Amino acid sequence: MTNSFVDFAKAKMIFAIGTNMTEAHPVASSFVKNAVADGAQLIVVDPRRTGLADYADIHVPIRVGSDIAFINGLMNVLIAEDLYAKDYVASCTVGFDELKAKVQEYPPERAAEICGISADLIREVARRLASVKPALLAYTLGITEHTCGMNNVLSCANLQMLLGNVGFECGGVNPIRGQNNVQGACDMGALPNVFPGYQKVDDPASQKKFKAAWGVESLPDKPGMMMPSMLEGLLDGKIKAFYIFGENLANSEPHIKHLENCLKAAEFLVCQDIFPTETTRFAHVVLPAAGWSENDGTFTNSERRVSMVRTVSEPPGVAKPNWWIFKEIARRMGHEWSSNSAQELWDNEISVLAPQLVGIKYRRIEKDGLQWPVPTEDHLGTPVMHKDGCFTCGLGQLIPVDWSPPAEVPDEEYPFVLSTGRRLFHYHTRTQTGRALGLNVLLPEETADISTEDAAELGISDGEYIVVKSRRGRVRVKAKVTDRMPKGMVWMAFHFRETCANWLTNPAFDPFTQTAEYKACAVAIEKM
Amino acid sequence: MNNGTITLTVNGKDFRGKKVEGKAGQTVLEVLRDNGVYVPTLCYHPKMPPYGGCRLCIVEIENMRGLPPSCTTPAVDGMVVHTHSERVVRVRKTVLELLIAYGDHNCLLCEQSGNCELQDLVYEHGIEKIRFKAEKILKERDISHPMIIRDSNKCVLCGRCVRACLNVQMNGVIDIAGRGSEAFITTFNNTTLIESNCVSCGECIQACPVGALTEKKSKGMGRPWEVNKIRTTCPYCGVGCQLWLHEKDGRIIKVTGVEDAAPNYGRLCVKGRFGYDFLYSEDRLKTPLIRENGALREASWDEALDLVATKFKEIIEKHGPDSIAGVSSSRSINEDSYQMQKLFRSVIGTNNIDNCART
Numbered sequence: 048m049t050n051s052f053v054d055f056a057k058a059k060m061i062f063a064i065g066t067n068m069t070e071a072h073p074v075a076s077s078f079v080k081n082a083v084a085d086g087a088q089l090i091v092v093d094p095r096r097t098g099l100a101d102y103a104d105i106h107v108p109i110r111v112g113s114d115i116a117f118i119n120g121l122m123n124v125l126i127a128e129d130l131y132a133k134d135y136v137a138s139c140t141v142g143f144d145e146l147k148a149k150v151q152e153y154p155p156e157r158a159a160e161i162c163g164i165s166a167d168l169i170r171e172v173a174r175r176l177a178s179v180k181p182a183l184l185a186y187t188l189g190i191t192e193h194t195c196g197m198n199n200v201l202s203c204a205n206l207q208m209l210l211g212n213v214g215f216e217c218g219g220v221n222p223i224r225g226q227n228n229v230q231g232a233c234d235m236g237a238l239p240n241v242f243p244g245y246q247k248v249d250d251p252a253s254q255k256k257f258k259a260a261w262g263v264e265s266l267p268d269k270p271g272m273m274m275p276s277m278l279e280g281l282l283d284g285k286i287k288a289f290y291i292f293g294e295n296l297a298n299s300e301p302h303i304k305h306l307e308n309c310l311k312a313a314e315f316l317v318c319q320d321i322f323p324t325e326t327t328r329f330a331h332v333v334l335p336a337a338g339w340s341e342n343d344g345t346f347t348n349s350e351r352r353v354s355m356v357r358t359v360s361e362p363p364g365v366a367k368p369n370w371w372i373f374k375e376i377a378r379r380m381g382h383e384w385s386s387n388s389a390q391e392l393w394d395n396e397i398s399v400l401a402p403q404l405v406g407i408k409y410r411r412i413e414k415d416g417l418q419w420p421v422p423t424e425d426h427l428g429t430p431v432m433h434k435d436g437c438f439t440c441g442l443g444q445l446i447p448v449d450w451s452p453p454a455e456v457p458d459e460e461y462p463f464v465l466s467t468g469r470r471l472f473h474y475h476t477r478t479q480t481g482r483a484l485g486l487n488v489l490l491p492e493e494t495a496d497i498s499t500e501d502a503a504e505l506g507i508s509d510g511e512y513i514v515v516k517s518r519r520g521r522v523r524v525k526a527k528v529t530d531r532m533p534k535g536m537v538w539m540a541f542h543f544r545e546t547c548a549n550w551l552t553n554p555a556f557d558p559f560t561q562t563a564e565y566k567a568c569a570v571a572i573e574k575m
Numbered sequence: 576m577n578n579g580t581i582t583l584t585v586n587g588k589d590f591r592g593k594k595v596e597g598k599a600g601q602t603v604l605e606v607l608r609d610n611g612v613y614v615p616t617l618c619y620h621p622k623m624p625p626y627g628g629c630r631l632c633i634v635e636i637e638n639m640r641g642l643p644p645s646c647t648t649p650a651v652d653g654m655v656v657h658t659h660s661e662r663v664v665r666v667r668k669t670v671l672e673l674l675i676a677y678g679d680h681n682c683l684l685c686e687q688s689g690n691c692e693l694q695d696l697v698y699e700h701g702i703e704k705i706r707f708k709a710e711k712i713l714k715e716r717d718i719s720h721p722m723i724i725r726d727s728n729k730c731v732l733c734g735r736c737v738r739a740c741l742n743v744q745m746n747g748v749i750d751i752a753g754r755g756s757e758a759f760i761t762t763f764n765n766t767t768l769i770e771s772n773c774v775s776c777g778e779c780i781q782a783c784p785v786g787a788l789t790e791k792k793s794k795g796m797g798r799p800w801e802v803n804k805i806r807t808t809c810p811y812c813g814v815g816c817q818l819w820l821h822e823k824d825g826r827i828i829k830v831t832g833v834e835d836a837a838p839n840y841g842r843l844c845v846k847g848r849f850g851y852d853f854l855y856s857e858d859r860l861k862t863p864l865i866r867e868n869g870a871l872r873e874a875s876w877d878e879a880l881d882l883v884a885t886k887f888k889e890i891i892e893k894h895g896p897d898s899i900a901g902v903s904s905s906r907s908i909n910e911d912s913y914q915m916q917k918l919f920r921s922v923i924g925t926n927n928i929d930n931c932a933r934t
Contacts, residue, residue: 074839081745224813239928271927271928274931277900322860346908356810357805357806363859364862373915380922483850486850
């Protein structure tokens with residue numbers, strides 16, 4: 048996020064797109080609701096009438112996967128009606144002419160047709176957005192989990208730069224991260240193209256720096272594979288050994304059947320986890336790890352805040368901290384590493400090597416965390432990035448993008464769009480929440496959420512078991528008939544194994560980020 | 576008054592008497608609290624709109640009638656305020672006696688003993704016996720919810736739970752129904768909590784000053800004075816809420832939000848507050864496992880780690896380092912992800928390292 052959660056409560060205009068915040072990030076949503084109570088306007092863009100939409104001034108129920116058309120339509124109106132931030136665009140950004148040419152292809156009428164809403168609604172949203180400065184944009188996986196995910200993100204950034212909203216308190220582009228430490232895992236360089244601190248692996252200066260720091264003569268200097276390619280690599284034999292740390296891929300990835308074939312094909316599969324999972328069934332070696340609160344360390348949240356995680360108890364049995372396990376494997380492969388605790392790793396390696404984290408030391412975050420970048424040890428952190436429109440990279444780049452439909456769209460055989468996500472009472476594949484007393488009582492099983500119109504047409508009543516099937520699989524699941532769903536759409540989560548949405552989802556990926564299109568595939572519904 | 580600054584005289588006749596400054600628009604209680612002047616409260620909560628229900632924060636203000644509650648009285652420049660005059664203290668004691676007479680407050684039977692604001696206030700005011708006797712018809716507790724026990728017999732009707740639900744988390748699931756001694760907290764249509772549209776965030780429990788709302792999982796697990804509070808960060812979503820883990824004998828028995836810290840300022844959701852006990856599941860992996868003849872068998876660390884190292888070396892030798900790939904966990908700590916990418920890059924020699932950020 049360019050901004051901080053505290054802004055969610057103070058903003059005067061909030062544009063929430065593709066974020067089911069009340070269920071996936073409930074505490075963040077409470078601040079948005081507080082802002083509304085204090086008079087802020089809230090625009091919620093989501094095919095479903097989500098919990099947050101109940102608090103919105105305007106709910107815009109665009110079709111699944113039409114975000115770019117919608118945002119291009121908004122920008123068309125902003126430019127046509129001269130409502131954009133001309134000074135900001137002129138002094139802080141580049142690429143306006145190209146963006147203008149592109150969005151001229153999206154007059155509200157055309158955008159409206161793609162999105163399944165009225166052109167007047169697009170005009171109204173554009174005018175309202177322009178009427179309050181700054182406006183805060185928040186999104187979640189409804190934006191990224193598409194084959195056009197990267198372009199969706201660029202659209203959000205384009206809109207906020209065109210409105211002059213990036214670089215100010217209560218503005219910005221704010222992706223709320225799904226996992227507690229997905230920000231941190233990226234910051235740490237658990238990515239195929241960058242070292243810790245986003246230093247490129249193919250940059251000679253970074254190469255030199257990390258060779259020296261790690262005491263090695265060579266480091267690989269070509270970007271590696273992204274996870275979906277790794278999985279395909281298991282099938283075609285390019286990848287022989289696969290090491291899965293703390294992920295239940297067999298439930299969390301699209302098209303479970305295919306995924307399991309990939310895992311089966313591994314010559315040597317190592318799983319490091321705290322529980323046996325559907326994924327560890329395929330392992331050749333399972334390494335038992337310390338869980339949360341069983342060793343010290345840090346998490347980095349969506350607002351780039353590095354906060355302490357502390358020990359309450361020892362891990363069960365002979366389970367060990369994950370960093371210890373990696374260190375031991377390194378040792379057995381001939382590399383002696385000196386850091387011998389999470390604090391030593393952070394203070395002596397991570398914060399020395401990652402420029403954004405230089406000023407963060409354990410002693411500084413004993414109590415409250417710090418938001419990177421923290422360039423020096425007396426720096427107080429960065430709640431708002433790109434301050435006053437001075438972008439970290441120089442000028443903000445407006446990058447025109449075209450709308451493209453999802454990889455798989457409904458047809459006669461599979462007439463519904465399935466979109467997926469998370470529900471309030473469980474987390475991902477339930478390895479944890481399924482074992483926390485009471486949460487299974489609050490949500491004992493999965494449902495397929497469908498609209499009242501579709502239910503009436505198909506003669507399905509609420510609570511009835513139905514079959515949802517796609518080209519990849521079928522699940523028997525309870526129907527939840529609700530007026531929160533639009534006609535033509537089915538919504539499911541991936542919490543429960545037998546009824547996991549990922550038996551159905553489509554392993555089609557964004558060509559740049561290889562993020563899977565969890566938010567759109569074609570399905571059919573059958574009465575049992 | 577100067578630049579919106581107002582001055583109040585507090586306990587002027589007392590030897591501790593002093594002049595205090597506040598801002599126009601503040602309540603008397605806010606000015607007093609900001610200046611470190613203690614006034615007992617029960618229904619007041621700094622994160623909620625003032626309610627003026629409990630009458631414990633009453634003060635005497637010269638030239639004002641009666642004993643106004645300081646939490647709802649706007650502070651005015653020049654006010655002369657007495658927080659502990661004989662009259663004020665006498666009425667406060669009566670209020671406390673009435674509160675105790677009204678409910679079923681038996682600390683021996685209460686989970687909150689030691690962490691109860693009513694218990695503290697009764698002690699502070701030196702109350703030794705209750706002059707009033709109410710006809711008590713005990714109501715049944717609502718234990719319908721898997722996480723939350725509601726005992727209206729211990730409720731003091733301070734309304735903090737109602738405001739926590741309506742004004743803080745903005746769900747508005749509960750409210751006060753009935754009048755006078757018949758008043759009680761309930762849900763829409765007076766259902767049990769599990770039948771209501773409660774989202775189980777537990778904000779109401781954290782707000783409750785007494786034992787009317789308690790965590791079901793924590794019942795009998797430990798007394799407040801036996802517990803260590805350990806600050807940490809929530810392991811669920813990307814908001815990164817700050818938690819107090821209430822630990823006894825190496826086990827988390829309760830979780831509460833850290834009130835004065837970003838990003839959550841005390842707020843939590845159902846998973847953050849109640850989703851911790853997976854740690855103690857018997858299913859936990861406790862020892863390394865190695866596949867042998869198709870099945871996983873227990874192994875020592877040396878055996879398992881040597882096998883991993885040997886296999887990796889073999890595969891690197893035969894197929895090159897890029898034939899090995901790994902994904903790190905975006906659930907675990909930064910230091911773990913750092914260490915894993917370091918293993919892949921500097922030991923194995925490949926950039927085939929990723930995490931589930933993309934998918």
